[in-house]
Amino acid sequence: MKTKTWLLATVLLAGIPLVHAADTYKLDPVHSFVIFKIKHMNTSNTYGRFNEPTGTIVVDDANPAGSSVEVELKSDNVDTHEPKRDQHLKKADFFDAVQFPTITFKSKTVEKGKEEGALDITGDLTLHGVTKSIKVTFVKTGAMSDPKMGTHIGYEGTFTIKRSDYGMNFMPAMIGDDVQLTVAVEAVK
């Protein structure tokens, strides 16, 4: 009887690592970046970023479908290293921060990507009041665990959207339609 009990206990304990709980991480706004690139007058690329992104990443390594991502940006936090241009970008000609104060991304499905640690994420990007489904591949850039600092994970992905798809169609001759976005996040548990 004792032997049977021990065997059962051993089997159950061995099974514990298989029953994974997903890990929830919060975005570190200081070490997370949302950078955009857009063509100016069909000549050069202008870069900008949205400071202090916030959000949550749920990572389930054993079952990627159980993972999820939510990122929120404030339109008012657009930063192109030129305050006058930033002021213009916040107004009705572009991001219209009074009407559309936030830009959000919410994942709907997460699948394992081709690369090691990569995740193919399909979700809704809401920008300028318009919501569209996009697909982004995020690659794991690293992870670190420290008893004092907690567990940190890093992901990065690049994708392109058309600003006109989101109703931002002002000055099409001066400013390109394609906007390349790089999202590089560090999240902490």
Next chain:
Amino acid sequence: MIQLIAYVVGIPCAIVVAVLLPFWLTDRKTINTQDLSARMSFGAGLGCMLAYMAGQWGQDTLPKFPPIDAAHWLFYLALPFGLIAALDAMSARSDKTAAKFSFSLFLLRAVISAVAVWLVLTPIRRNQPENVWTFVPAISAALLLQWESWAAIARRNRSFDTAAAVFVVVVGTSRVISLSGGAKYAMLCGTLTAIAGAIFVGSLLFPKFPLARGMSMVVAPLGFLYVVLGHFLTDVPLSCAVLLTAAAFAAWIAELPFVKRLKPWQIAVVRLIFIAVLVGIAVGIATANQPESY
């Protein structure tokens, strides 16, 4: 650039002409002058409504309903403004119908003014809910007063005088918004300028027809709502918004006894100068406050 000019000026003006032509060509020799005048005013209102909608659609997009962008409400609000223009034209067929319709038109304008301001200020209502009951009634009342004022001015004056007055006010509105960092709204307002300009030219060619009466019922409230949007969503200073609103009432200077004694062309010039001075001050203030270029 050519495409933009087409949507701001070319297509709206062409639509105004295309809508007015059949109204002018059909049975014009068999119906009485008052009926033809009412019909042309109706045609002008309808033409201006369609011209504005086409201009906004071309420059921006076909707005979804219900709109998510405050400016997109203006596309749909052009419809009730066009309805008012149509009813106003019908009421002009005789003095009897004018008297019968006047109070109903006032009530309808009051309701539409309140609804229009409520809808256009949706994002501001969301951000400043505590101030809603202060600024929404005040702005609705200003819109109603201005609308009534333009209706009365159009009834009392020659069509090209009214068209010129509306033209100067919307040109000023567009310029002030442009100087205040709202190029998109300025171009949409530019469509109103083109429409008012087309009606002014039409009024010079056909001075007997009250084309400006129909036009002012559509263009004037849209112009006013651009001032409101310009103030709340771009950097149009409050002083400029007040001056542009006041400029619309400045046409009443022609009713002062010492002005009334002047010849008709002198009255028109005095009226235009007075409006232009107020608009000019607004443009001057906007220029002084203009964000630096980058």
